[in-house]
Amino acid sequence: MKTKSKFPEDIIYKIWEEKRFNLPLKTSEGFPVDIMDPGVRNNEVAGPDYQHARIKIGNITFTGDVEIDTVPPIGNHMDIILMKGIIKLYFM
Numbered sequence: 001m002k003t004k005s006k007f008p009e010d011i012i013y014k015i016w017e018e019k020r021f022n023l024p025l026k027t028s029e030g031f032p033v034d035i036m037d038p039g040v041r042n043n044e045v046a047g048p049d050y051q052h053a054r055i056k057i058g059n060i061t062f063t064g065d066v067e068i069d070t071v072p073p074i075g076n077h078m079d080i081i082l083m084k085g086i087i088k089l090y091f092m
Contacts, residue, residue, distance in 0.1 A: 048067045
């Protein structure tokens with residue numbers, strides 16, 4: 001059974017788009033994360049939440065799609081996982 005987040009997805013999208021983070025973002029390995037451009041919101045039924053985002057992790061800048069979920073598969077923290085050029089972001 002999937003656990004629900006205490007935050008509605010619309011609120012999380014607004015935080016993402018406006019880059020309103022209380023703390024500096026880091027990967028689970030401790031690399032700094034800079035959201036250079038949050039991308040364009042995808043309003044289609046299927047596909048990533050944002051397209052054409054630019055995100056710098058450590059010294060490397062990635063351009064691609066962003067999928068935002070409110071419940072990570074394991075753990076209870078925000079984590080960024082890079083898989084096949086797609087950035088997966090978890091908010092808790």
